[in-house]
Amino acid sequence: MELSLKIKMNDKLFLRDPEESELGRKIVEFSIILIHKIGFEAFTFKKIAKEINTTEAGVYRYFENKHRLLIYIVEWYWSWQEYRLIFQINNIKDPEIKLKKAIHLISTPIEDDISTNHINENLLYEIVMLEGAKSFLTKHVTEDNEAKLFKPYKDFCACFARIILEYNPKYKYPHSLSSTIVEMAHSQNFYSKHLPSLTDFANSKEDPQIASFLEDMVFSTIKS
Amino acid sequence: MELSLKIKMNDKLFLRDPEESELGRKIVEFSIILIHKIGFEAFTFKKIAKEINTTEAGVYRYFENKHRLLIYIVEWYWSWQEYRLIFQINNIKDPEIKLKKAIHLISTPIEDDISTNHINENLLYEIVMLEGAKSFLTKHVTEDNEAKLFKPYKDFCACFARIILEYNPKYKYPHSLSSTIVEMAHSQNFYSKHLPSLTDFANSKEDPQIASFLEDMVFSTIKS
DNA sequence: TTAAATAAATAGTAATACTATCATAAAAAA
DNA sequence: TTTTTTATGATAGTATTACTATTTATTTAA
Numbered sequence: 001m002e003l004s005l006k007i008k009m010n011d012k013l014f015l016r017d018p019e020e021s022e023l024g025r026k027i028v029e030f031s032i033i034l035i036h037k038i039g040f041e042a043f044t045f046k047k048i049a050k051e052i053n054t055t056e057a058g059v060y061r062y063f064e065n066k067h068r069l070l071i072y073i074v075e076w077y078w079s080w081q082e083y084r085l086i087f088q089i090n091n092i093k094d095p096e097i098k099l100k101k102a103i104h105l106i107s108t109p110i111e112d113d114i115s116t117n118h119i120n121e122n123l124l125y126e127i128v129m130l131e132g133a134k135s136f137l138t139k140h141v142t143e144d145n146e147a148k149l150f151k152p153y154k155d156f157c158a159c160f161a162r163i164i165l166e167y168n169p170k171y172k173y174p175h176s177l178s179s180t181i182v183e184m185a186h187s188q189n190f191y192s193k194h195l196p197s198l199t200d201f202a203n204s205k206e207d208p209q210i211a212s213f214l215e216d217m218v219f220s221t222i223k224s
Numbered sequence: 225m226e227l228s229l230k231i232k233m234n235d236k237l238f239l240r241d242p243e244e245s246e247l248g249r250k251i252v253e254f255s256i257i258l259i260h261k262i263g264f265e266a267f268t269f270k271k272i273a274k275e276i277n278t279t280e281a282g283v284y285r286y287f288e289n290k291h292r293l294l295i296y297i298v299e300w301y302w303s304w305q306e307y308r309l310i311f312q313i314n315n316i317k318d319p320e321i322k323l324k325k326a327i328h329l330i331s332t333p334i335e336d337d338i339s340t341n342h343i344n345e346n347l348l349y350e351i352v353m354l355e356g357a358k359s360f361l362t363k364h365v366t367e368d369n370e371a372k373l374f375k376p377y378k379d380f381c382a383c384f385a386r387i388i389l390e391y392n393p394k395y396k397y398p399h400s401l402s403s404t405i406v407e408m409a410h411s412q413n414f415y416s417k418h419l420p421s422l423t424d425f426a427n428s429k430e431d432p433q434i435a436s437f438l439e440d441m442v443f444s445t446i447k448s
Numbered sequence: 449t450t451a452a453a454t455a456a457a458t459a460g461t462a463a464t465a466c467t468a469t470c471a472t473a474a475a476a477a478a
Numbered sequence: 479t480t481t482t483t484t485a486t487g488a489t490a491g492t493a494t495t496a497c498t499a500t501t502t503a504t505t506t507a508a
Contacts, residue, residue, distance in 0.1 A: 021455095023455090038363065039362060039363035041362065041363075042363070044494085044495065044496080045495090045496075045497090046494085046495075046496090054456080055456070055457060055458080056496090056497085057456080057457075057458085057497090057498085057499095058455085058456065058457090060496090060497075060498085061455080061456090065496075065497085066496085130361055130362075130363075131361065133357050133361065134358065134361065136418070136419065137354055137355065137357060137358065137414075138263060138265065138354075139262065139263035139265075139266070139354075141418045141419065142418055145418065145419055150419065154419065154421050154422060157421075157422055158421070172424065172437075172440075173423075173424045173437045173440070173441075174424065175421065175422055175423050175424045176408075176412055176415075176422070176423045176424050176425070176434075176437050177437075177441070178422075179411075179412070179415060179422040179423065180404065180408050180412075180441075183407065183408075183411060184400075184404050184407075187403075187407060188400055188403070188404075190361075191400075191403060194360070194365045194366055194369065195360065195365065195369055195374065195378065197378050197381075197382070197399065198378060198381055198399060198400070198402075198403040199397075199399050199400045199403065200396065200397045200398065200399045200400050201400070210400075213396075213397045213400050213401075216396075216397070216445065217397075217401070217404075217441065217445045220444045220445045220447070221440065221441045221444045221445060223444070240485090245485080245486095247485085247486075268463085268464065268465080269464090269465080269466085270463090270464080270465090278486080278487080279486090279487065279488065279489090280465090280466085281466090281467085281468090281486095281487085281488085281489090282485095282486065282487070284465090284466070284467085285485085285486080289465075289466080290465085449508100450507100450508085451506100451507085451508080452505105452506085452507075452508090453504105453505085453506075453507085454503100454504080454505070454506085455502105455503085455504075455505085456501105456502080456503070456504085457500105457501085457502075457503090458499105458500085458501075458502090459498100459499085459500080459501095460497100460498080460499080460500095461496100461497080461498080461499100462495100462496090462497085462498105463494100463495080463496080463497095464493100464494080464495065464496090465492100465493090465494080465495090466491105466492085466493085466494095467490100467491080467492080467493105468489100468490085468491080468492105469488100469489085469490080469491100470487100470488085470489085470490105471486105471487080471488080471489105472485100472486085472487080472488100473484100473485085473486080473487095474483105474484085474485080474486095475482105475483085475484075475485090476481100476482085476483070476484085477480100477481080477482070477483080478479095478480080478481070478482080
């Protein structure tokens with residue numbers, strides 16, 4: 001059985017659907033590689049255009065601007081993670097196990113290249129860690145949110161919140177706790193790599209210390 | 225008694241110390257107003273120059289670029305918060321009260337204009353909420369960190385971590401928990417304003433729900 | 449086969465992020 | 479007091495960014 005999963009994205013994110021053409025897919029594929037390499041600030045449409053042998057105007061036909069492209073790939077990531085989450089906890093009854101699996105899922109950097117498609121998920125993980133927050137930390141969050149651009153991220157958090165409530169239906173702050181866990185899974189990883197004094201973890205890839213920290217925090221909080 | 229507190233900033237953050245001249249102070253003062261108004265992306269040196277009747281080149285004599293200026297004001301904020309924190313918990317013995325005060329201090333938006341100086345702290349609070357993370361979410365974090373640019377932020381978190389350890393010297397993750405609280409104090413506030421489904425708080429300014437959420441989380445976590 | 453739609457190539461513009469030069473005024477040192 | 483330093487101001491210039499518009503070529507449909 002060979003299947004490739006196709007994620008339907010909010011069509012306000014693009015001018016022409018990049019999944020519908022070879023050029024579109026290449027724009028997404030190489031944007032991920034280039035943003036990962038040089039960072040979002042230094043990334044320009046001219047630079048990817050050169051990388052994939054098209055013109056700047058060619059890229060503009062697919063995306064309004066580079067910020068929209070960032071939202072596109074970040075939100076693709078959250079859709080993909082929600083899919084993984086639902087898949088992983090399928091058929092599991094025990095909410096404790098569900099929650100533990102969910103925490104591990106987001107706090108463990110994607111190591112192996114599971115990608116059957118053109119998108120490199122492990123680069124994407126690192127992009128979300130470094131650039132993810134920039135997608136909504138803007139003066140136009142409200143409009144972007146009204147256009148439902150952040151739905152995948154919010155859905156992922158909502159999914160997480162539901163598991164928390166399954167474990168303890170009386171817990172008062174399931175949504176805030178979810179967004180805290182999800183944010184921290186990424187930023188604690190970032191800190192341990194770049195600003196280690198803000199964490200208690202050596203930058204080791206082996207043991208899932210961040211997951212332990214979050215697990216401990218979550219269960220203490222929702223038990224009491 | 226009238227005193228104005230002067231915070232000594234890392235001199236790698238500027239080319240000419242903005243505290244040492246009228247023009248320098250005006251650059252900082254109006255940059256805060258302008259970044260708050262139009263957002264960091266749209267903010268340019270030409271625009272503040274116009275605002276304060278100097279030239280673009282005039283601003284460049286004080287700051288290398290707008291990113292350095294952002295770090296300057298964000299880190300000024302953290303120095304200021306550390307000062308407030310130390311002041312507030314001075315002479316208090318009980319670590320529980322200390323911790324509660326600390327949580328309230330960062331999770332409560334600065335309402336009144338305490339500023340005796342040219343810096344508007346309540347605008348600064350909002351800038352840190354929206355733009356703060358951008359100061360270190362870059363490809364050059366490591367160099368910036370080696371230059372000690374983020375020392376005030378790290379010091380603030382360390383101060384927080386010490387209080388946590390006073391309460392429970394055996395808790396395993398005091399630094400990660402500190403950075404979690406500090407980050408969340410700002411981002412939960414941002415979410416409640418702009419992406420409310422990621423929180424459990426209505427956007428009300430009266431009751432300190434975010435503080436309650438964080439307090440509950442912290443004490444549950446470090447008690448067990 | 450011809451017209452209509454789609455995509456690519458080229459060119460152009462305003463704004464951004466700087467750097468450099470020169471003149472002048474004020475402050476500090478000789 | 480005169481000289482020198484230093485700070486600011488004014489002007490100009492450049493490469494890059496973030497686009498838009500127009501023209502040309504190619505594919506698809508009637």
